[in-house]
Amino acid sequence: MQLISRILRVAAAGGIALGLSVTAAQADAIEDRQAAMKDVGKSMKALAAMAKGEAEFDAAAVKSNADNIAAKMDAAKALFPDGSDKGAKETWAKAEIWTDKDTFLAIMDDGIAAANAVAAVGDMDALRPALGGLGGKGCKACHEKFRRPKE
Amino acid sequence: MKNAAWGLLVIVLIAAAAGLYISHPRPLYPSSLTAHTPDPENGKKLFIAGGCLSCHKPDKGNAAADKTIPSGGHGLHTPVGTFYPPNLTPDEKTGLGGWSQADFVNAMKRGLSPAGEHYLPAFPYTSYAAMTTGDIRDVFAYLKSLPAVASETRAPGIPLVWVVRRGTGLWKAVAFSDRTYQPDAAKGQSWNRGAYLVKGPGHCSECHTPRNLLMMPDMDRYLAGGPHPEGGKDKVPSLRDLIGRKRYKDGKDLVSAFQWGEAFGYDKLSSGGMGAVQENLSKLPEGELAAIAEYLTSLK
Numbered sequence: 001m002q003l004i005s006r007i008l009r010v011a012a013a014g015g016i017a018l019g020l021s022v023t024a025a026q027a028d029a030i031e032d033r034q035a036a037m038k039d040v041g042k043s044m045k046a047l048a049a050m051a052k053g054e055a056e057f058d059a060a061a062v063k064s065n066a067d068n069i070a071a072k073m074d075a076a077k078a079l080f081p082d083g084s085d086k087g088a089k090e091t092w093a094k095a096e097i098w099t100d101k102d103t104f105l106a107i108m109d110d111g112i113a114a115a116n117a118v119a120a121v122g123d124m125d126a127l128r129p130a131l132g133g134l135g136g137k138g139c140k141a142c143h144e145k146f147r148r149p150k151e
Numbered sequence: 152m153k154n155a156a157w158g159l160l161v162i163v164l165i166a167a168a169a170g171l172y173i174s175h176p177r178p179l180y181p182s183s184l185t186a187h188t189p190d191p192e193n194g195k196k197l198f199i200a201g202g203c204l205s206c207h208k209p210d211k212g213n214a215a216a217d218k219t220i221p222s223g224g225h226g227l228h229t230p231v232g233t234f235y236p237p238n239l240t241p242d243e244k245t246g247l248g249g250w251s252q253a254d255f256v257n258a259m260k261r262g263l264s265p266a267g268e269h270y271l272p273a274f275p276y277t278s279y280a281a282m283t284t285g286d287i288r289d290v291f292a293y294l295k296s297l298p299a300v301a302s303e304t305r306a307p308g309i310p311l312v313w314v315v316r317r318g319t320g321l322w323k324a325v326a327f328s329d330r331t332y333q334p335d336a337a338k339g340q341s342w343n344r345g346a347y348l349v350k351g352p353g354h355c356s357e358c359h360t361p362r363n364l365l366m367m368p369d370m371d372r373y374l375a376g377g378p379h380p381e382g383g384k385d386k387v388p389s390l391r392d393l394i395g396r397k398r399y400k401d402g403k404d405l406v407s408a409f410q411w412g413e414a415f416g417y418d419k420l421s422s423g424g425m426g427a428v429q430e431n432l433s434k435l436p437e438g439e440l441a442a443i444a445e446y447l448t449s450l451k
Contacts, residue, residue, distance in 0.1 A: 044416030051415060052407065092422075128414070135414030140421045143413070149423030151376060151386045 030089045033079035036072040043068045044139070047118065051131050057124045066119035066134075070112045073138070077108050092148045104146055111138020174320025176267045179260070181253035187288050194293030197286055199434050201279070201352040205427040206236040209302065222246070222300040227273060230382040232309035234273045242299040247291075255291040256284055260329050262319075269319040271307070272327075278354035281332040281347070326367040341438075345446025348439060358387045358424075374450060385423060391450045402444040409433060409440045 043065035049055035050062065080097055097104045114134040121130045198204070209216035210224035223238040238246040247255070254265040262269060262276035270276060279287070309315060332351055334343040349355045360368040361377035376389035389396075398419065399405045408417035409432040420429040432440060 041416060041418060044413075044418075048411075048415035132411075132414040135412060135416070139413035139416075139418060140426055143418060143421035144426040147422045148385050149379070149388060149425070150419065151388050 029079050029081055029084040030087045030091045030093075033076050033093075034089070034091075036076045036079065040069050040072050040076075040139075043072075044135075047127070047131055050124075051127050057127070059122055062121050062127065063119045066115050066121075069134070070115035070119065073108055073112050073115065077105060080104070092150055094146050094148055097146050104142070107138070107142045107145070111142065114138050170321060171317070173324045174269070174317045176263050176269055176320060177261070178257045178263050178267060179253065181251065184253060184256065184284065184288075187285055189292030190289045191293040191296045193286065194289035194291065196435065196439070197282070197290050197352045198293055199431050200348055200439070201290075201354065202428055202431045203239065203290075205431065207239050216302070217298075217300070220297055220300060221294075222302040223304055224302055228381055229273055231271070231273070231315075232307060234271070234307045234309075235305035236274070237304035238300065238302045239294050240297050240300040240302075241295050242301050245301050245303050246299060247294055248299060250291075252288055252291055255294075256287050259287045259290070260284065262323065262327065269316045269323065271309075271312075271315060271319055272322075275354040275357045277327055278351060278357055280327070280329040281351040283331055286352070322366065326365060339445075341442045341445050342449060344439070345442035345444070348443050349446055353443070355390065359390050374447075379423060381424075387423065388419075390447055393450075394448050395451070399448070402441065402448045405444040405448060406437065406440045409435075409444070410437070 046055070046065050047062060050057050080093065080101075082098060085091070085093060085095055085098055111134065114130075114137050118127075118130040118134050121127050204219070204221050206225065206227055207221035207223050208218060208225045209220075209222050210226070213224055216222060216224070221239040222242075223236055225236065227234040227236060240246040241248045243249055250265060257263045257265070258270065258274075259276055259279045259282065261280070262272065262274070264270060306312075332347045335346070338346075356368055356374060358380050359374045359376060360370070361372050361375065363369045374390040377387050379385035379387055393399050393405065394401060399408060407415060408420055409429060411417065412420050412426075412429045412433065420426070432443075
């Protein structure tokens, strides 16, 4: 009897520990993906400044920012694990991400492809349409469908 | 006891008669429309500003339909039920082909169908009523210039719709005004233009202003954000103090957001249905967008 109760206690403790680590992983996922998206936003702003004519066109800077966007979006694909639809930190991710994961990941891939197209841009004339592709097929397509409006 | 029952019956009958009287549709007389040379180009611009296509578009499943033409069929889901905004093309049988100008003005300014029924305010005539009759007639001229598409309008998926329509009549008696936008003489032309576009065709207030218990817009919290029209726990953001709250740098920045959206990293105009609104706005002339931005950024 004593043995059984001990096994049960160990199992319960293990279960709690497991539960805690899962919760911690989810909290991290929300935080990590928000940090990744924030970084994408920063690179977008840098690219937009050039497209608007507020900053000098610089092909090297276009490439490094677009590469950063593609890398962060690729990393973000793994940052929406099951169960991370809510957590300690507020998330604007919609439940549809998990019920329609194929569409979600397909849009992420479209976005990454569009970011790679931006990275290859060599002159100012090509920048705006390339950014339009990234903003439309990547950012907007996903935010329209899979993100709740922020207050 | 018997007297009390009779008294109650009389009160109920009087209340019912008053309700029917108050909720009775009151269309304007066609003869009140003065001479007007319609300008379909102006109508097209207002059609875009009003985002008419976003609700009156064909159903996604209808692959053969031209998505740029408001032939209807797309379902609009609300907590009350599903609406199917009708066909606005000039098709004789299923569209506006048989409509007169007075019919269209009644729809936009009074919220009444040609048969004299109250439209439910999912059709935002509550805002469109602030438009000038001339502008409304220009929109009609633009719609009449579109190719006619046969597309039968589906009845709304709403229980007891007759009762709801009469209830809407009662609600309109307290909550609705067909008063045209009156310019504020203390403000400039561009500010007034912006206010007109926001309050009238743009119908921004329908979602961005919260409502009170009578479902009337709470004007103390005008454009201060509210619950999402599709229900659920999503919120529609406030449009007040956009600069002070660092949502945009200045009016020019907001114009740029309207025009470019996510292509320039403006990520706030995509979610919750604003994606379609931004697409519509991006098609407006820059002067109109600057007017909207001047007005919105002036709201503290």
